[in-house]
Amino acid sequence: MLLNLADRAHVLDMVRRSHPDRDPVETVLRWLGDLQSSMRLTPGWARYPAGREGGAARILDVAFDEQSIPVARHLLAGATDAAVAESLRETHRPEMVFAKCAEFHKSVLLQPLFGT
Numbered sequence: 001m002l003l004n005l006a007d008r009a010h011v012l013d014m015v016r017r018s019h020p021d022r023d024p025v026e027t028v029l030r031w032l033g034d035l036q037s038s039m040r041l042t043p044g045w046a047r048y049p050a051g052r053e054g055g056a057a058r059i060l061d062v063a064f065d066e067q068s069i070p071v072a073r074h075l076l077a078g079a080t081d082a083a084v085a086e087s088l089r090e091t092h093r094p095e096m097v098f099a100k101c102a103e104f105h106k107s108v109l110l111q112p113l114f115g116t
Helices: 008-018 024-041 069-075 079-085 094-106
Strands: none
Touching: 008 024, 008 069, 069 079, 069 094, 079 094
């Protein structure tokens, strides 16, 4: 879907039609988590190498970790970066939220979902 559909609305619509019994945002989040988890089964050439900061190698071009999930959930639902920071202010520092939002927006692989 990421290769063939232009934007988040089309991807979520396709997920909704393919899986009418599931929430499309939660389904996409689960798939992203599955992609990240499948790294141990993926050949080395298909992974993004560890960054200069010493982070672990990963299959996605963003760090999809526990702190990323709520940010991604809000972005997939169509929230602005400021709205995400406001919604998560009780549990996440605003500067971290804005950094995660920027990371998602810059993702080449996830451009249809998070591109601006």
